[in-house]
Amino acid sequence: MIRGREIPRDSDREGFGPGVDAYEKGARAAWVGIAGNIFLSLIKFLSGILGHSAAMVADGVHSLSDILSSGIVLAGMKMARKSPDHEHPYGHGKAESVAAQAVSLFLIFLGGMIFYNSVRGLSRPTPPAPANYVLVIAAVSILVKEGLFRYKIRLGKRLGSSSLIADAWHHRSDAFSSIAVLVGVALAILGGPRFHIADHLAAMAVAGIICYTGIKLLLKTSSELLDRVVDGEAAEEIGRLAAQTAGVERVEKLLVRKSGLELMIDIHIEVDPALSVVEGHRIAGRVKGELMGRVPALKSVLVHVEPHRPALE
Numbered sequence: 001m002i003r004g005r006e007i008p009r010d011s012d013r014e015g016f017g018p019g020v021d022a023y024e025k026g027a028r029a030a031w032v033g034i035a036g037n038i039f040l041s042l043i044k045f046l047s048g049i050l051g052h053s054a055a056m057v058a059d060g061v062h063s064l065s066d067i068l069s070s071g072i073v074l075a076g077m078k079m080a081r082k083s084p085d086h087e088h089p090y091g092h093g094k095a096e097s098v099a100a101q102a103v104s105l106f107l108i109f110l111g112g113m114i115f116y117n118s119v120r121g122l123s124r125p126t127p128p129a130p131a132n133y134v135l136v137i138a139a140v141s142i143l144v145k146e147g148l149f150r151y152k153i154r155l156g157k158r159l160g161s162s163s164l165i166a167d168a169w170h171h172r173s174d175a176f177s178s179i180a181v182l183v184g185v186a187l188a189i190l191g192g193p194r195f196h197i198a199d200h201l202a203a204m205a206v207a208g209i210i211c212y213t214g215i216k217l218l219l220k221t222s223s224e225l226l227d228r229v230v231d232g233e234a235a236e237e238i239g240r241l242a243a244q245t246a247g248v249e250r251v252e253k254l255l256v257r258k259s260g261l262e263l264m265i266d267i268h269i270e271v272d273p274a275l276s277v278v279e280g281h282r283i284a285g286r287v288k289g290e291l292m293g294r295v296p297a298l299k300s301v302l303v304h305v306e307p308h309r310p311a312l313e
Helices: 022-050 053-078 095-121 133-159 162-195 198-224 233-243 279-293
Strands: 251-260 261-272 298-307
Touching: 022 053, 022 095, 022 133, 022 162, 022 233, 053 095, 053 133, 095 133, 095 162, 095 198, 162 198, 233 251, 233 261, 233 279, 251 298, 261 279, 279 298
Parallel strands: 261 298
Antiparallel strands: 251 261
């Protein structure tokens, strides 16, 4: 019989949430992001306009978009935590993945608009050199955005939240774009009018980073909406827990899928074929209770009971 280790309730493996307050923690992280981005977008717009930097204005638009993406995450979290109803007996967990997709599509659109405006800016008359304080704002933005990324990516993985992870990468792309601004503005300041194009090229680099991030996240969340199975160590651990339950001869099949921050399981177990239907049903109940008690992120477990066939082992 396979022996499994207990899955810790505070495991930070992606796909295993910490319990009933997962959505509250995700919403709190989204509000932290909103507060930080309101501050950053304001100072970026002011410094970009007053300091004559197209790249910083583009970066300000990026930070402003983070506010919208965090709002989308909040809306997805609120919908996903709704209880099942007659029309949605499996719950509303996929609303969280839909929110992540909305953030991804918005990033792609935003990157395209910034790139288009940056290309148009290349043909305009040479503007004054950016102000020195634009460099300071870019440096502050890098530090704040990297901090928000690390906070949200860690929490998103611990909760198994696609939308929170998407929002975290939005912060990381903003940090990368601020690095591009820092380099472009520094070249424009040090090189004089001959290097004014560096500021616009930095804005174009910002756009490219945003689009790349959006496409990458779109592909990941699409697989979740198509019910891609959870495999690897996470599924193996669940299989071991089921196999060590009294009365289970063998785990014949295990399918684990993600719905929002929660997991749904279909598992086929084999039991002694001489047992009665009632006894087989009791074993199935023990398997379900064992898994629901050990894996906090589990929303439902469907157990199929089959007769044990030793020749197939």
